[in-house]
Amino acid sequence: MAIPDFQSLMLPLLQLTADGKIHNVNNATDILAQDFNLTEEEKARLIPSGSPKFYNRVGWAKTHLKKAGLLDYPQRGYFEITQRGLDVLQENPPTINMIYLKRFPEYETFRKSNKTTDGHDETDLIEEEEEEEELTPEEALENAFQRIQADLADELLETIKKSSPAFFEKLVIELLVAMGYGGTHRDAAHAVGGVGDGGIDGIINQDKLGLETIYIQAKKWHPDNKVSRPQIQAFVGALTGKNAHKGVFITTSGFSKQALSYVSGLAIKVVLINGERLANLMIDYGIGVSTRFKYEIKTIDSDYFGFEL
Numbered sequence: 001m002a003i004p005d006f007q008s009l010m011l012p013l014l015q016l017t018a019d020g021k022i023h024n025v026n027n028a029t030d031i032l033a034q035d036f037n038l039t040e041e042e043k044a045r046l047i048p049s050g051s052p053k054f055y056n057r058v059g060w061a062k063t064h065l066k067k068a069g070l071l072d073y074p075q076r077g078y079f080e081i082t083q084r085g086l087d088v089l090q091e092n093p094p095t096i097n098m099i100y101l102k103r104f105p106e107y108e109t110f111r112k113s114n115k116t117t118d119g120h121d122e123t124d125l126i127e128e129e130e131e132e133e134e135l136t137p138e139e140a141l142e143n144a145f146q147r148i149q150a151d152l153a154d155e156l157l158e159t160i161k162k163s164s165p166a167f168f169e170k171l172v173i174e175l176l177v178a179m180g181y182g183g184t185h186r187d188a189a190h191a192v193g194g195v196g197d198g199g200i201d202g203i204i205n206q207d208k209l210g211l212e213t214i215y216i217q218a219k220k221w222h223p224d225n226k227v228s229r230p231q232i233q234a235f236v237g238a239l240t241g242k243n244a245h246k247g248v249f250i251t252t253s254g255f256s257k258q259a260l261s262y263v264s265g266l267a268i269k270v271v272l273i274n275g276e277r278l279a280n281l282m283i284d285y286g287i288g289v290s291t292r293f294k295y296e297i298k299t300i301d302s303d304y305f306g307f308e309l
Contacts, residue, residue, distance in 0.1 A: 003042050003054050009061035010096040014070055017081035018089055025077050029058045063151050064098065068107040073158055110150070153279035156288060161220070161252055168220045171287065172250060178285040181206060181214065203242060215239050218250040223275065227251050229258040239268060250278060
């Protein structure tokens, strides 16, 4: 039979986890391949990047179920069903696809966070084959890239949340240095210290010469525990006490509307970095990630041919 698309794999994958055990991605892929009676040739078929096509589709099915809160990742390469996933199986749905998953707020948030450059929802482009066919190759590649980046950011943030306070301190130091702050790792490590409540507080140089300083506060909090206005007010008070004019508050969770509103009206500059932005900054500056594949889009070099095209 033909290799099933990733939406067709959602329900079988969720059913496979109904035993409540933690499952390995590789083993789950082998079981599903048997269930779909795939041949050795079909299992070995690759996509252009070199990854097995069926394994890739199982991975995307897993990702969408995770975004909808039906699966959880206890550790890298493993997954397990959630109570919501068990409740869904109790409903005995005939199929699970992206339209079905829209009922879950977390999935809608995920969909809204992945927009094409013209504002259309990229998952809608997948659902509607006609729209997908209208995309140029560059647009299709950009959409795929954005989906991969969003999944990586989500996985990265999940990993950060499970790290120790000491590791989180090291992570923030390395990110700040990679972004050009603090001079060297030694300078940054000296400036940023005082661990408390899973966070770090301190003053760090904005430039290598130390002409201006930035006050840093970071909190490794649970996603449901948003930073509220009182915490930001205390941070601003600390800034005043240090005679500082710039501050950065980093958290693995998010900020309340009152906190965001309060910052917008301040005379001093305070930047708020939530968990999603933290993960994306780490991707941008190569902290905690590595390059798996690289594609180059090339065009004609008019200078080489000596005329304008």
